Amino acid sequence: MAFGSGCEHFGSGREMVASGVRAQGLGALQSRLRAYSVPVIACGVFIAIVSQITDFYLSRLAALIAFWAAVGMTWNLIGGYAGQLSLGHAAFVGLGGYVALVLQQEFGIVPWLGLLASTFAAGLAALIVGAPTLRLSGIYFSLATLAYPLILQVLFTYWGYQEALIPAHPESPFLFMQWRDNRWYAAIFGMILMLCWLATVFLERSHWRYLLTAVREDEAAAAAVGINTWLVKLWAFVISGSIAGMLGVIYAQMLFVVTPETMFGIGVSVQALIVNLVGGPGYAIGPLLGTLITVPISQALEAQFGSISGAAQLVYGLVLIVVVLTIPHGLMDELRRIDPAQYPTLGRIGSLLMRGTTRAAPPSVPGVVSSPVSAPVGKGEVLLKADGLGKAYGGVIALRDFNLEIRQHEFIGIVGPNGAGKTTLFDLLSGFQRPTSGRLYLRGENVTRSAPYRLARSGVRRTFQIPRPFGRLTVYENAMLGGLVGGTEVARSSMEEAIWRPLRAVGLAHLANKHAESLGPSQIRLLEVARALVSRPLLLLLDEPLAGLDPSEVHELIDILRGQQAEGLTIVLVDHAIETVAKIVERLVVIDNGLLIGDGVPAEVTRMPRVVEAYLGSRWDDARR
Amino acid sequence: MSLTTIFQAIVGGLLLGGVYALLAAGLTLIFGVMRVINFAQAEFMMLGMFGAYFLSTWFSIDPLLLTVPVGIVIGALGLLMAQGLLERVPRGDHNAQLILTLGVSLVLQNLALLLLGPTPRVVVRPYTNAYWSPAGLFINHARLYACVASLVIMLALYLFLTRTWTGRAMRATADDPLSAGGVGVNVRRIHVIAFMVGSGLAGLAGTLIATFNAAAPSIGNNFIIIMFLAVVLGGLGSVAGATLGAFVVGLVQSMSGLLLPLQLQNVMLFLVFVLILLVRPQGLFGFRQRV
Numbered sequence: 001m002a003f004g005s006g007c008e009h010f011g012s013g014r015e016m017v018a019s020g021v022r023a024q025g026l027g028a029l030q031s032r033l034r035a036y037s038v039p040v041i042a043c044g045v046f047i048a049i050v051s052q053i054t055d056f057y058l059s060r061l062a063a064l065i066a067f068w069a070a071v072g073m074t075w076n077l078i079g080g081y082a083g084q085l086s087l088g089h090a091a092f093v094g095l096g097g098y099v100a101l102v103l104q105q106e107f108g109i110v111p112w113l114g115l116l117a118s119t120f121a122a123g124l125a126a127l128i129v130g131a132p133t134l135r136l137s138g139i140y141f142s143l144a145t146l147a148y149p150l151i152l153q154v155l156f157t158y159w160g161y162q163e164a165l166i167p168a169h170p171e172s173p174f175l176f177m178q179w180r181d182n183r184w185y186a187a188i189f190g191m192i193l194m195l196c197w198l199a200t201v202f203l204e205r206s207h208w209r210y211l212l213t214a215v216r217e218d219e220a221a222a223a224a225v226g227i228n229t230w231l232v233k234l235w236a237f238v239i240s241g242s243i244a245g246m247l248g249v250i251y252a253q254m255l256f257v258v259t260p261e262t263m264f265g266i267g268v269s270v271q272a273l274i275v276n277l278v279g280g281p282g283y284a285i286g287p288l289l290g291t292l293i294t295v296p297i298s299q300a301l302e303a304q305f306g307s308i309s310g311a312a313q314l315v316y317g318l319v320l321i322v323v324v325l326t327i328p329h330g331l332m333d334e335l336r337r338i339d340p341a342q343y344p345t346l347g348r349i350g351s352l353l354m355r356g357t358t359r360a361a362p363p364s365v366p367g368v369v370s371s372p373v374s375a376p377v378g379k380g381e382v383l384l385k386a387d388g389l390g391k392a393y394g395g396v397i398a399l400r401d402f403n404l405e406i407r408q409h410e411f412i413g414i415v416g417p418n419g420a421g422k423t424t425l426f427d428l429l430s431g432f433q434r435p436t437s438g439r440l441y442l443r444g445e446n447v448t449r450s451a452p453y454r455l456a457r458s459g460v461r462r463t464f465q466i467p468r469p470f471g472r473l474t475v476y477e478n479a480m481l482g483g484l485v486g487g488t489e490v491a492r493s494s495m496e497e498a499i500w501r502p503l504r505a506v507g508l509a510h511l512a513n514k515h516a517e518s519l520g521p522s523q524i525r526l527l528e529v530a531r532a533l534v535s536r537p538l539l540l541l542l543d544e545p546l547a548g549l550d551p552s553e554v555h556e557l558i559d560i561l562r563g564q565q566a567e568g569l570t571i572v573l574v575d576h577a578i579e580t581v582a583k584i585v586e587r588l589v590v591i592d593n594g595l596l597i598g599d600g601v602p603a604e605v606t607r608m609p610r611v612v613e614a615y616l617g618s619r620w621d622d623a624r625r
Numbered sequence: 626m627s628l629t630t631i632f633q634a635i636v637g638g639l640l641l642g643g644v645y646a647l648l649a650a651g652l653t654l655i656f657g658v659m660r661v662i663n664f665a666q667a668e669f670m671m672l673g674m675f676g677a678y679f680l681s682t683w684f685s686i687d688p689l690l691l692t693v694p695v696g697i698v699i700g701a702l703g704l705l706m707a708q709g710l711l712e713r714v715p716r717g718d719h720n721a722q723l724i725l726t727l728g729v730s731l732v733l734q735n736l737a738l739l740l741l742g743p744t745p746r747v748v749v750r751p752y753t754n755a756y757w758s759p760a761g762l763f764i765n766h767a768r769l770y771a772c773v774a775s776l777v778i779m780l781a782l783y784l785f786l787t788r789t790w791t792g793r794a795m796r797a798t799a800d801d802p803l804s805a806g807g808v809g810v811n812v813r814r815i816h817v818i819a820f821m822v823g824s825g826l827a828g829l830a831g832t833l834i835a836t837f838n839a840a841a842p843s844i845g846n847n848f849i850i851i852m853f854l855a856v857v858l859g860g861l862g863s864v865a866g867a868t869l870g871a872f873v874v875g876l877v878q879s880m881s882g883l884l885l886p887l888q889l890q891n892v893m894l895f896l897v898f899v900l901i902l903l904v905r906p907q908g909l910f911g912f913r914q915r916v
Contacts, residue, residue, distance in 0.1 A: 085720045085723065085724075087723075087727075132903045133899075133902075133903065135903075136902060136903070138719055138720075139662055139719050139723065140902055142662075142720075142723060143662065143853060143857070143902060144898075144899055144902045144903070146850075146853075147850065147895045147898050147899050148899070150850065150891075150895055151892055151895045151896065151899075154888065154889065154891050154892045154895070155889075155892060157888060158886065158888045158889055158892075266846075270727070270731065273724075277724065305739075308743070309738065309739060310734070310735030310736075310738035310739050310842070311735070311739060313731050313734070313735040313738075314731065314732055314735035314736055314738075314739060316728075316731055317727075317728045317729065317730070317731025317732035317733075317734075317735065318728065318732055319728075320724050320725070320727060320728030320731065321710065321725060321728035321729065321732070323724075324714060324721045324724050324725050324728070325710070325713055325714070325725075328714070328718075328721055
């Protein structure tokens with residue numbers, strides 16, 4: 001591959017820029033109308049159909065479909081878009097239902113006011129529970145969420161609500177949400193479903209989608225581009241929980257007789273999960289599609305065999321198994337991957353369902369760039385200072401008493417044999433690990449205990465030894481994420497330029513619309529460099545960027561880096577190939593066994609007896625010959 | 626609260642813990658080797674309980690004698706599940722595996738509910754209601770036998786893991802699947818065997834529990850959090866840790882019976898479970914593990 005080819009192939013990229021500019025005009029309005037009109041029209045059609053249903057069970061089914069689709073959409077926010085597999089969504093649905101119920105039973109408060117209280121209570125519960133739980137990763141998060149509804153179920157049983165009967169008020173159904181006719185429930189759930197759907201469409205078209213997707217795809221990479229992953233997940237969790245709580249209130253009114261099992265049981269959490277898995281988590285319409293398929297089946301089974309027979313749950317279990325084995329990312333994902341040329345009908349259905357959302361061009365967002373221009377740094381000023389940094393893992397000391405001053409405009413290479421402590425040092429400098437001793441200063445400010453996203457926002461950006469692109473996003477979107485959060489805001493127009501410049505520099509501009517997972521290994525490495533450069537960082541930390549590149553590619557990458565250095569960037573590069581690094585950098589730092597053993601001009605450092613003895617040995621002599 | 630009540634609670638907790646150890650060991654073995662959280666573990670236990678119930682009532686065999694044969698049948702079922710389902714999804718896809726085991730759990734539980742109905746079924750043996758009372762304590766014979774049998778099986782498991790080639794290969798795979806594969810361990814086969822052994826242990830535990838606890842299709846729901854708690858307490862993946870954790874859970878459960886109303890005993894367990902998960906460092910900064 002050639003790095004300079006970006007300009008020739010820039011055509012497709014320029015189209016995207018053009019669409020971005022156009023998007024601010026009439027086109028944007030049209031596309032926005034198209035996207036937002038779908039839920040409104042669908043809701044209108046739904047209510048029109050429901051108003052014609054006179055059968056009790058059919059209207060109940062319609063209400064349940066709207067209810068579960070809406071609950072599914074709230075789960076989709078945390079489970080689909082943010083990628084956190086929650087097995088405890090029932091906690092919020094149930095809490096909402098019970099708070100309003102208790103308020104009505106004990107204090108005679110009408111459910112409409114209870115609705116507000118429940119929404120607030122469920123959101124608060126999500127905040128209290130989510131704040132610690134969302135620090136857990138993957139499987140641990142799922143396990144913890146499993147326990148929350150069970151705790152609530154036991155508590156509400158203990159408090160004497162095993163079988164709570166909602167006080168009947170047949171005289172004023174509207175005031176007490178107690179309609180004899182299920183169509184009213186269907187209509188109200190339909191309205192809430194529409195609002196959830198509109199909110200999801202809004203999410204898909206805003207920068208929130210990118211924040212959530214970055215968190216879902218790779219939390220470490222998200223932190224490296226300055227995203228506070230915990231806070232993003234917490235927002236999603238709280239919004240998801242509070243709306244689920246609101247839905248729970250009306251659901252409880254519709255059921256009329258409420259047991260802790262029906263509100264908090266695993267069945268509720270599984271239903272929220274299953275409508276998403278079938279439809280496609282992370283797609284706006286996924287939960288609705290999944291609900292339309294699963295809820296009628298389970299209702300028919302319950303009508304046939306009775307609700308406590310277990311028939312519906314049995315079928316749900318089978319559905320879970322079959323879905324995971326055959327369509328692991330849901331129906332929407334299958335539809336998306338269908339070639340419209342081969343199956344025109346399915347392709348048309350797919351594009352209709354995804355209208356205005358998933359396939360939309362990335363929104364041109366006002367980005368933020370920690371630009372050195374806005375925060376001038378004097379040449380030679382100390383940017384990052386490690387003061388006696390040490391790191392021990394149990395009894396193993398990976399790094400001890402490490403002192404290093406990184407000055408503005410330097411190009412430093414850190415080398416050492418495998419296991420010397422390079423990666424540890426790198427993680428300490430970028431905030432990904434905390435030192436067990438010593439301090440770290442960024443421009444004089446103590447940042448020893450700063451989270452990685454904070455350092456990234458202050459202008460310290462890193463790449464990873466094993467590259468971490470956001471695989472299911474395009475090259476352009478990957479680069480855009482590099483500048484989405486940071487220190488200083490820039491206007492939309494300069495954001496476009498800030499994204500394209502590094503992409504052109506590393507020669508990936510012509511691949512802007514390709515998914516990152518389809519790139520080759522060396523292209524992915526370059527994409528990471530470009531992503532880090534978009535924010536115009538003060539300091540760029542590169543973790544073994546040369547690994548896997550052939551000599552000409554190494555040469556070209558070095559040219560790019562030198563160019564960036566000339567524009568004021570400070571670069572630190574870690575590698576074990578001392579021969580290569582010594583030729584590139586202006587200052588060489590050698591570590592061995594967690595100790596700094598050499599620091600200075602490469603030519604001098606490589607002659608230091610300690611360096612030669614400890615690390616280079618005969619290999620260096622061979623290399624110089 | 627007299628001293629005897631406290632001792633009674635301690636003894637009761639230890640007896641329970643002995644049986645929980647089997648359940649927890651199976652679950653943690655599966656997690657340690659395959660990195661799969663098996664939600665169906667409690668349903669395997671439920672099947673073991675029903676196996677003991679039906680065989681002992683039909684053929685009037687003592688459930689304690691059925692422990693091994695029932696355990697083998699449940700193990701075979703686990704083998705089918707691992708081979709037919711779990712090995713079909715990508716190995717690193719934890720969410721898919723989690724959902725699969727959740728699906729199997731729902732299927733088994735509700736199939737049992739459909740076929741057998743919700744009525745609890747009790748195995749009655751001479752030792753079911755017999756007590757041994759040293760120093761004013763009450764020790765139920767059934768629970769005592771179950772605990773002793775469980776400890777014998779744990780010893781056998783220990784010998785299997787440390788003295789046999791397969792057991793060592795299993796530990797090697799748990800430690801580092803790549804290196805294990807590199808020295809000639811068939812990792813896929815070990816995964817399946819680990820799942821078989823793990824679910825077999827749940828089946829064994831089920832037959833023992835059936836002697837003092839009524840069998841019902843939804844009985845697993847009462848045990849699943851207990852298992853998870855024991856496993857999480859001991860550190861996911863450690864058999865010795867899970868054994869210790871099981872005894873702690875047994876003690877917490879029976880001690881909280883002294884302080885809390887009966888219905889709230891489980892809340893105590895859930896709270897401990899959540900707290901342990903939250904303060905565990907492995908979970909706190911999970912993404913660093915992959916760096």
